[in-house]
Amino acid sequence: MAKSIIALISSPRKNGNSTLLAQKIADGAKAAGARVETVNLHKMNIKTCTACDKCHTVDDKFCVIKDDMQKLYEKIIAADGIIYASPIYWFTVSAQLKLFMDRCYALGGPSGYALKGKKMAVALTYGDNDAFRSGAVNALRTLQDAFAYVEAPLVGSVYGTGLEPGDILKNKAVMKEAFELGKALAG
């Protein structure tokens, strides 16, 4: 059966660099036979986690906040792989992506997370021309730790410099890398 992949876009910009990179990963995954659905977190109503802990402490209680995460939980649970795409904002992932990550707390508990075993891929873009100075390494470390905690394998990450929308397209090597990552994600 075809693998099902969700691409989480978190840039607020049209033709954002991180979105273009994620689309290239998606192209690679589709070329390898996967179905890919793109979700734009910026356009969704996702509230902050309130740490009520009902998702972890009350039997059969899922997240009590009734917003767009409810639809997204179903998609995430059904997916075989997830692409996390983010611009670097203040030396880490965007707030849009972080809101989503916090709310994934409801997808599990001490006995494990529904994200377990899903194949993960990351696409990051930044204005600085150095991955360390930009904060991209910091963001990648955050995502690596989160994926390790929920026992989801990180298939690979692609990242590069691009200040204005579309700048990342000039970096042919990273676009090619993104396509190959998509193929691996679908494998």
Ligand SMILES: Cc1cc2nc3c(=O)[nH]c(=O)nc-3n(C[C@H](O)[C@H](O)[C@H](O)COP(=O)(O)O)c2cc1C
């Ligand atoms: C609020 C804000 C914060 C930013 N912080 C950083 C930063 O910490 N490091 C960096 O290298 N670039 C930073 N940038 C530049 C963006 O990361 C860069 O333009 C990136 O390509 C945006 O991705 P996008 O086109 O997908 O939106 C920032 C931009 C904005 C708007």
